[in-house]
Amino acid sequence: MQDQWLTVNQELTLRQRRLLTLGSFLLPLAIWCMLSYVPFIWHPMVEVEDKGSVSYFKESMLVEKELFYQELEKAQGEERAVPTGTPANPIYLPAPHEVIEALYSAFTTEPIRRNEQWLHESLADSISVILLGFLLSSLIGVPLGILAGTFSAVSRLTEPFIEFFRYLPAPAFGALAVAILGIHEAPKIAIIFIGTFFQQVLVVANTTRKLDPALLEAAMTLGAKRISMLFRVVIPGIASDLYRDMRILLGWAWTYLIVAEMIGSSSGITWFITQQARYKNFDNVFAAILIIGVIGLTTDMILAQLGKRLFPWQRGTKV
Amino acid sequence: MTHLELPSYLEQSEQVRSRFEKLKARPVLLKVSGLCKEFPSNDGPVSALKDLNFKTYRREFVCVIGPSGCGKSTLIRTLAGLEKQTQGEVLIDGQAVNGPGPDRGMVFQGYTLFPWLTVKRNVMFGLEMTGRSKGEADAEARQWIDLVGLTKFENSYPHQLSGGMKQRVAIARALATQPRILLMDEPFGALDAQTRAKMQNYLLDIWKNIDITILFITHDLDEAIYLADRILVLKAHPGEVQELIEVPVPHPRHAGQLLSPEFLATKARLEELIHPPSEDNVRLNGDHLNMVRMVSIDDAVSEVY
Numbered sequence: 001m002q003d004q005w006l007t008v009n010q011e012l013t014l015r016q017r018r019l020l021t022l023g024s025f026l027l028p029l030a031i032w033c034m035l036s037y038v039p040f041i042w043h044p045m046v047e048v049e050d051k052g053s054v055s056y057f058k059e060s061m062l063v064e065k066e067l068f069y070q071e072l073e074k075a076q077g078e079e080r081a082v083p084t085g086t087p088a089n090p091i092y093l094p095a096p097h098e099v100i101e102a103l104y105s106a107f108t109t110e111p112i113r114r115n116e117q118w119l120h121e122s123l124a125d126s127i128s129v130i131l132l133g134f135l136l137s138s139l140i141g142v143p144l145g146i147l148a149g150t151f152s153a154v155s156r157l158t159e160p161f162i163e164f165f166r167y168l169p170a171p172a173f174g175a176l177a178v179a180i181l182g183i184h185e186a187p188k189i190a191i192i193f194i195g196t197f198f199q200q201v202l203v204v205a206n207t208t209r210k211l212d213p214a215l216l217e218a219a220m221t222l223g224a225k226r227i228s229m230l231f232r233v234v235i236p237g238i239a240s241d242l243y244r245d246m247r248i249l250l251g252w253a254w255t256y257l258i259v260a261e262m263i264g265s266s267s268g269i270t271w272f273i274t275q276q277a278r279y280k281n282f283d284n285v286f287a288a289i290l291i292i293g294v295i296g297l298t299t300d301m302i303l304a305q306l307g308k309r310l311f312p313w314q315r316g317t318k319v
Numbered sequence: 320m321t322h323l324e325l326p327s328y329l330e331q332s333e334q335v336r337s338r339f340e341k342l343k344a345r346p347v348l349l350k351v352s353g354l355c356k357e358f359p360s361n362d363g364p365v366s367a368l369k370d371l372n373f374k375t376y377r378r379e380f381v382c383v384i385g386p387s388g389c390g391k392s393t394l395i396r397t398l399a400g401l402e403k404q405t406q407g408e409v410l411i412d413g414q415a416v417n418g419p420g421p422d423r424g425m426v427f428q429g430y431t432l433f434p435w436l437t438v439k440r441n442v443m444f445g446l447e448m449t450g451r452s453k454g455e456a457d458a459e460a461r462q463w464i465d466l467v468g469l470t471k472f473e474n475s476y477p478h479q480l481s482g483g484m485k486q487r488v489a490i491a492r493a494l495a496t497q498p499r500i501l502l503m504d505e506p507f508g509a510l511d512a513q514t515r516a517k518m519q520n521y522l523l524d525i526w527k528n529i530d531i532t533i534l535f536i537t538h539d540l541d542e543a544i545y546l547a548d549r550i551l552v553l554k555a556h557p558g559e560v561q562e563l564i565e566v567p568v569p570h571p572r573h574a575g576q577l578l579s580p581e582f583l584a585t586k587a588r589l590e591e592l593i594h595p596p597s598e599d600n601v602r603l604n605g606d607h608l609n610m611v612r613m614v615s616i617d618d619a620v621s622e623v624y
Contacts, residue, residue, distance in 0.1 A: 217401050218431040222445035223421035223496060232444070236435045313435050313476040 029096065036095035043087035052083035062088055094283040102283035103290065112279075119272055123291065126257060126268035129185060133192025133260070134253045138246065141200035148201065149208020150234055159205065166198035170256055174263040183264035191263060195256035196249055203245050211237045240311040247303050254296055328584040331567045339565055342376055342548060346412075348532045349375040349398070349500055354407035356393050366557035367393045371407070373551060373560060375500075375534065380526055382547035383536045386593050390558025391536045395504050398534065399425045411499055421449050424493030428505040430485040432477040438488050439464060439473040445496040463491040466525065483514040487521065494525070500532045507542070516574070519545055523572060540589045544582055545572055552592050561592055 005016065012020070035042050046068040051057035054071045068085060075082045089095075094102075106119045117125070148155040170191050177187035211234060219233045261270035269288055276284040308314075331339070354371040357364040367390040375381050383391050396402045398409055400419035409416040411423065424445075432441050439460050446456035464473050467487040477485055486506055493501055507515045519542060526533055537543050543550050547566050554561040567581040576582050614621060 212431075214427060214429055214431045215433060217399075217419075218425070218427065218433075219444070219448075220401065220419040221399055221421070221423065221425040221502075222492070223448040224444075225448075228448060232448075233433070237433070239435070311435070313478065 032096055035093065036089060039087045043089055045088045045090055046085040047088040048083060048085045050084045053080035054083050057083055062091065091280055092282050094286055098283040099286040099290065102281075102287040106276075106284045106287045116275070117272075119288070122268050122272040123295075126261065126270070127295070129188045129260065129268060130192060130250075130253050130257055132185075133189040133256075134196060134250055136189065137193045137196040137200055137253075141197045142204055142242070142246075145201045145204025146208050146230075146235065146238070148205040149211075149238075150230060155205060159202065162198050162201050166202065170195035171259045171263075174259070178264045185267075187264050188260040188267070191260035192253055192256050195260075196253050199252065200245075200249055203249065204242060207241045207245055208234065208238050210241070240307070240314050243303075243307050243310065247300055247307075250303075251296065251300070254292065325584040325587060326580050328564065328567060328581070328588040330581075330584075331565070332569060332581075335565075335567050335569050338570065339548075342379060345376040345378065347374050348377045348379070348412060349534070350408075350410040350413075351398075352408050352410075354394075354397065354409065355405045356390070356397055356402065357405045368397070368404075369557035369559050371558070371560055373563060375532055378526075378530060378532055380523075380533045380535065380546055380548045381551055382543035382549075383534065383551045383553065384538065384540065384543045384589065384593065385553030385558070385561070386555045387538070389553040389555040391538075391553060392504055394553070394558065395425075395502050395534065395536055398500075399423055399502050401425075421445060421496040422499050424496065424498035424501045426486070426489050426493050426501065426503045426506045428508045430477070430482075430489050432485055432488055432492070434477050437474050437476055438469060438480070441477070441488055442492045442495050445492060449496050460491075460495060463495045464488075466494075467491045467521070481514075482510050483518055486510065486518060490522070490525070494529070494531065498531070500534060503533065503535045505536050505538065508537070508539075515542070522546065527571075540586050540593070541577065543589070544568060544585050545577070550585075550589070552589065564588065 004010070005012070044065055045062045046065050048057045048059060048061045048063060048068075051059060051061075053075050057063065057071070063085070065087070068083070072082055109119075111118060144154075144158065148158055173194055174187070174191060177190040181187040181190055215237055216229065216233060219229055224233060257268070258270050261268045262274075266274060269292060273285050273288050276282075276288065351374075352372050354368055355366070356368040357366050359365075371394065383394065385391055393402060397404050398416070400416055400423065416423070433444065436444065439457070442460040442463050443453075443456040446459055447453070451459070461470070461473065464470055467490060469484060469487055469491070472480060472484065477488070480488065489506070490501075507518050510518060522533075523546065525531075535543075535546060537546075544566055545568075550564040550566060552561045552564060553559065564585065566585055568576050568579065568585065569581075
């Protein structure tokens with residue numbers, strides 16, 4: 001049978017899904033390659049090869065295309081030596097192969113100053129900040145969310161204030177966090193906590209409320225009382241949805257990382273990125289950003305697989 | 320409608336009469352007196368049940384039937400303790416009902432099995448809630464699963480079972496705590512006709528063999544007559560008892576009785592009570608819609624007869 005690609009609301013075959021997944025990565029990569037390797041697409045700069053008679057040009061200098069051709073025409077008109085050059089992209093857009101090389105060399109290049117960190121050390125710092133912030137937030141946020149979702153009284157007491165607080169941007173607390181907690185790890189963890197916690201309580205409470213009330217009624221007719229309802233019905237009943245929420249929230253925590261790491265003394269992967277941008281090593285900057293993406297995606301995929309094992313009864317329904 | 324001369328549904332054979340005499344001599348298990356239930360709404364309270372009174376004897380099978388909106392579900396939910404009545408009393412073995420409890424088992428139309436528990440753990444749930452140890456609960460649950468014929472599936476999860484199997488698990492789960500009465504809210508409503516017939520026979524088998532009183536809500540007249548000793552017919556807006564019919568079809572029941580004169584007489588009476596000739600029927604000229612011909616005369620298939 002021929003594969004159908006565009007049938008409304010119908011799942012594709014495994015082969016089709018794999019091809020499309022691959023395609024979703026290849027497509028942006030193809031665009032990037034085109035911009036980098038096809039000289040007549042974009043390439044707004046010219047890399048000077050021979051400065052000819054233009055006094056202020058230098059070899060391997062990047063000049064804007066317009067300026068280059070202006071000088072070229074002027075030189076031709078005055079019959080001087082003409083400059084030569086090849087079309088190039090601005091320095092902030094390195095080609096794919098340069099970034100791939102940087103992915104390796106960024107790890108092997110020794111830090112320029114002795115007190116600076118290797119890339120893997122920066123990454124380890126970042127990951128520990130995220131994990132600590134997220135763990136701390138979950139330790140309080142998840143139980144509170146479940147209670148708020150189960151008991152109206154807890155919900156009424158906590159949610160209005162949390163609803164208000166979640167509109168306050170977490171980075172706004174940066175200066176305060178530094179004043180209270182010092183300049184090292186603590187304020188960064190606090191920012192991740194503030195960014196995650198308030199959303200987390202509301203999301204978990206909503207998930208808890210979505211539990212089928214018929215299940216609670218069934219449990220009551222079977223003799224379950226308050227505490228056993230909570231631990232034997234509510235928590236196992238929402239566990240799989242809760243797990244999915246946590247995966248999404250962990251993604252959000254990453255977005256707060258960059259802000260958190262700029263607070264106090266710059267550290268972790270953000271420090272690496274800003275430092276490399278300062279040295280104009282944009283291939284390293286891209287490499288670092290890619291690494292964050294790869295770490296995020298890999299964690300999520302591992303967690304998704306783990307989820308399938310943890311909740312065998314969910315098979316058949318979409319997680 | 321039928322050309323058969325039907326006997327009155329009140330006529331009972333000697334066997335049936337003596338059975339009802341014995342039944343009414345049994346102790347009263349459920350007594351509902353003056354039960355009222357009102358729901359608040361924007362236009363003041365709406366009465367769902369009004370002054371309901373009836374008695375159910377031990378090991379009796381009662382079906383509750385009525386037009387939609389007659390408060391059948393409200394009644395059963397109030398009996399289960401999931402809704403609080405506005406007035407009146409529900410007594411089980413002479414004890415007033417106050418909130419849900421394991422002395423009244425409930426089976427819902429939507430199965431309501433715990434999807435994260437296997438069949439066996441689902442059945443064990445009520446047993447553990449009522450204080451049995453894991454070992455005891457395990458052994459008892461196996462017996463109940465065996466009773467509904469699902470031993471092969473005791474380690475399956477609910478999503479792996481068919482609708483009929485799920486409902487059998489739900490029945491086993493409700494019976495496991497050995498309630499005094501089993502409340503069933505249109506339990507077979509979502510099943511196909513064949514499965515439904517099979518389930519009705521399962522249920523009669525179970526009922527025959529254990530000490531359980533059953534109150535069963537349905538909107539299917541055949542199902543009500545086939546299963547019940549007596550049928551409680553409710554009237555809508557507000558829900559009131561219209562009649563308590565003693566089903567004259569002898570026990571044990573079998574599919575051959577579905578066309579017997581007693582069965583048809585009872586059905587005719589129920590039809591009369593539940594679907595009285597209304598204005599709607601009159602206006603539509605009996606059972607016909609006001610149709611105009613919408614097929615061309617010279618069409619290749621111009622007539623269906």
